[in-house]
Amino acid sequence: MEPYLLERYDRQIRISGWDQWKVSNSTVLIAGVGATGCELAKNLCLAGIGKLILVDNDVIELSNLNRQMLFDDSDIGSPKAIIAKEKLQKINPYVKVDAYYEDIRKFDESMLKNVDVFCSCLDNWATRRWLNSLAVELKKPLVDTAIEGLYGNVQVVIPGETACLECHGDALIPKDTQLAECTLRRRKPEDLAEDLRKNKIEIPFELVKELFSMGIKTIYDLKYTPIERFQKEGSKISEEILRIRDLLKPKLPAIQGGASVIAGVASLEVLKIIHGGSIGKVAKHLIVYDGVSQRLTKVTLKRREDCFVCGDIMQGKPIEITVSPDDYIWNLKEKVSTLFSIPDPEIQYKKWILKDEQKLSEINIKSDDILYIHTSRRYVPIPIKVSLIENSSGT
Ligand SMILES: [Zn+2]
Numbered sequence: 001m002e003p004y005l006l007e008r009y010d011r012q013i014r015i016s017g018w019d020q021w022k023v024s025n026s027t028v029l030i031a032g033v034g035a036t037g038c039e040l041a042k043n044l045c046l047a048g049i050g051k052l053i054l055v056d057n058d059v060i061e062l063s064n065l066n067r068q069m070l071f072d073d074s075d076i077g078s079p080k081a082i083i084a085k086e087k088l089q090k091i092n093p094y095v096k097v098d099a100y101y102e103d104i105r106k107f108d109e110s111m112l113k114n115v116d117v118f119c120s121c122l123d124n125w126a127t128r129r130w131l132n133s134l135a136v137e138l139k140k141p142l143v144d145t146a147i148e149g150l151y152g153n154v155q156v157v158i159p160g161e162t163a164c165l166e167c168h169g170d171a172l173i174p175k176d177t178q179l180a181e182c183t184l185r186r187r188k189p190e191d192l193a194e195d196l197r198k199n200k201i202e203i204p205f206e207l208v209k210e211l212f213s214m215g216i217k218t219i220y221d222l223k224y225t226p227i228e229r230f231q232k233e234g235s236k237i238s239e240e241i242l243r244i245r246d247l248l249k250p251k252l253p254a255i256q257g258g259a260s261v262i263a264g265v266a267s268l269e270v271l272k273i274i275h276g277g278s279i280g281k282v283a284k285h286l287i288v289y290d291g292v293s294q295r296l297t298k299v300t301l302k303r304r305e306d307c308f309v310c311g312d313i314m315q316g317k318p319i320e321i322t323v324s325p326d327d328y329i330w331n332l333k334e335k336v337s338t339l340f341s342i343p344d345p346e347i348q349y350k351k352w353i354l355k356d357e358q359k360l361s362e363i364n365i366k367s368d369d370i371l372y373i374h375t376s377r378r379y380v381p382i383p384i385k386v387s388l389i390e391n392s393s394g395t
Pocket residue numbers: 163164165166167168304307308309310311
């Protein structure tokens with residue numbers, strides 16, 4: 001390593017077990033460049049990480065400036081990831097920074113193959129779940145963070161070893177988020193209109209029907225479906241979705257101190273993962289920070305072998321499901337939903353996504369056929385094997 005770099009990193013090289021070569025040759029992905037994302041990116045940049053990949057699909061707003069420390073007034077209206085890159089390169093020009101102003105769910109996984117650690121600094125569960133599932137699929141460590149007011153938490157996911165975000169999702173994912181998505185898709189446009197009214201949003205019924213026909217059937221879909229999917233339908237409908245999404249967006253309380261504690265903890269975990277344990281053991285539990293009473297608590301989370309994302313049952317052969325030719329697709333969805341505890345299954349047979357009102361006998365599905373279950377909570381679909389029982393109505 002060049003002498004000027006050795007001098008730059010001199011004080012951290014003095015940490016017992018530190019290996020600057022490992023740090024300078026590692027790549028870290030940061031999804032979400034808000035309060036925690038800015039802080040975490042700054043910490044890792046200062047430490048001389050080899051490459052940072054920043055992904056965020058938002059632009060800077062005035063109300064971000066109380067806590068998103070890489071931005072100032074002149075940045076309002078500009079993409080967060082791009083501006084963060086500019087600032088980080090001034091902080092440490094020896095770090096390579098790639099910035100993407102887009103939804104990470106549009107990323108091709110080949111772009112992420114060389115990432116050593118995934119970091120989630122996202123503000124919504126839909127994308128956090130997606131990233132969790134991608135990390136498990138690619139067997140990459142994930143450091144997940146969240147803040148709210150004076151509270152925050154950090155969870156390290158080592159696929160196959162520690163609990164993932166879904167292992168205890170029933171207990172840890174806020175009930176309102178679960179309720180919002182806990183609806184099988186047998187819905188009518190009237191249901192969506194009613195849900196919108198409950199959120200004090202009135203829109204013309206024609207628009208509700210149009211949204212419905214495009215697959216937006218719940219508040220969850222409205223909030224979290226990647227907007228790029230609708231841009232080809234014309235700017236009018238994507239503008240409407242963005243307008244409604246803004247009305248639905250929860251504005252959580254947030255302050256810089258909480259973000260910097262959480263990002264500080266997260267950055268040390270990233271560095272420990274990169275070092276493979278030589279500077280300290282990686283935290284294999286949930287870390288909860290309570291800034292009101294100044295407490296940092298470890299919460300032990302066991303990995304669930306039946307977890308529908310990281311569980312052992314997902315690693316082996318497809319699970320067999322017994323169905324009757326008389327079943328409708330929505331019967332099958334109910335079974336799958338209960339079996340895997342996923343709220344929003346879509347079922348794929350060959351290249352088709354099956355409709356609720358289709359009957360299995362009409363689709364000509366045979367025993368041992370493989371169906372694929374899609375859910376917004378998983379990056380890759382779950383394969384299931386069908387076992388057909390005799391048609392009971394014929395006897
Ligand atoms: Zn899991």
